[in-house]
Amino acid sequence: MRKTLSLAVGLLIIASLVLAAGTALAAGTLTMGTNAEFPPFEYVEGDDVVGVDVEIAAEIAKDLGLDLVIENMAFDSVIPALVSGQIDIGVAAMTVKPERLNSVDFSNTYYNARQACIVRKDGKVADEETLAGAAIGVQNGTTGDYAAEEYSQTIERYAKALDAVLELAGGKLDAVIVDAPVAQNILDALGNDDLILLDNIAFEDEFYAVAVPKGKPDLVESINKTIDRITQDGTLDAILLKYFPATEGEE
């Protein structure tokens, strides 16, 4: 009896392992890891993950002749998933940073962003000086998180940027630091007049790129080719225009 039982358990374990392995990287597909909490770069619309990054990844997959599969995960899981081989590329509005280069390689950059600081109009933070030591909300592991560490020890790290902004609106945080396009998008979506963007804090320029596991120069090269192509033939501009309607009249 005992033998049969352990045999059955053993078989169950093997079967689940085989099934799990079967769901990992299937041939003929390009699996993209992203965190669909970052509009307009990636967010969920209906049942689908959409956004600037998804369209760029679709172009990359098209040039490689592969089907794009999207894995929606926590932002701080994207690089670990690349390291452990669960996804092929990370396209998640990810800034090229030296710390990240220890774990992954990056393609050429496709977007220039900055951090933005959201505060309450009547709150205590109004400039760089008052930001120091304030209670700052960020999304865990983002460049906003790194930037916040320059200013304060009191950092609350959320899984979603939106949660941090809601806590700010509720008076529980003094500021939220997040990528500027996302900040604008969240503010537009919330329509809360108490929240404003500070424009007097000098954050560094940041460049988004596609993250690729270490040791895959061919993949990096073909992604770079796609990025060059969509930059030159106007596809990238069209994608950006589609998701940043506010900038439409400017060009």
Place this chain on the structure above:
Amino acid sequence: MAVFDQWWAAIQERSVAGTLGFWESIYKEIYLNFISDARYMNYLRGLRVTLIVSALAAMFGLALGILLALGRLSSARVGRFRYLSWAAGKYINIIRGTPMLLQLLIINFGVFGSVKMDKIFIGVITCGLNSAAYVAEIIRGGIQSVDKGQVEAGRSLGLTSSLTMRLIIFPQALKAALPALCNEFITLIKETSILAYIALTELTKAADYIRSRTYSPFMPYIISGLMYLAVVTVLTKVIAALERRLRQSDTGAGAR
């Protein structure tokens, strides 16, 4: 710690080149996720928060759970206590029927949506309110497992019904419920990990934080997991000792 840094320095170059052996790469993971930058302090600070929240929530949950259990059993009463059983039953049903994560989010973003409140306090409230529902059912089971003859004996000695409950029924009920209560406390300790969701840096969030800095797929979770395991193992031993002590009176060999 200098020796660990030296070991790391010896393999760092080959780490970037990606030519580490099996044991070397395990050392790399442990070094990056536990030793370097005094990261073990992140875990210990997180562990402290986890322990504080667990202990306070367990006390709050136990107290409220006992009240709920008594309320639930007061169905025979009339007048003042008429709705007590009904309300306790509804509370237990709602708490047990909805995920704790949703309860946490509702309490954090709803109830305390615009009140600046310590996240530890919110954690204690959420975990305590949740645990109370389970504790209530455990205590109720314990009380109902005590032989009816005990009530009759107490009443025939001239004790009021509340004195009978306090002096005779409840101590026996608590003893019967102890293994299940222990189970609940263990569950509670581990469930505080959902507080990571509201950015309280407890043990699980500490691992998340380290992971977002070292990009290790899972090593921070292993380290956090070992810490949970250690805490639960110690708690299990303490409760087992307590049970042994309480069992002394069963055999008649214990102190009288």
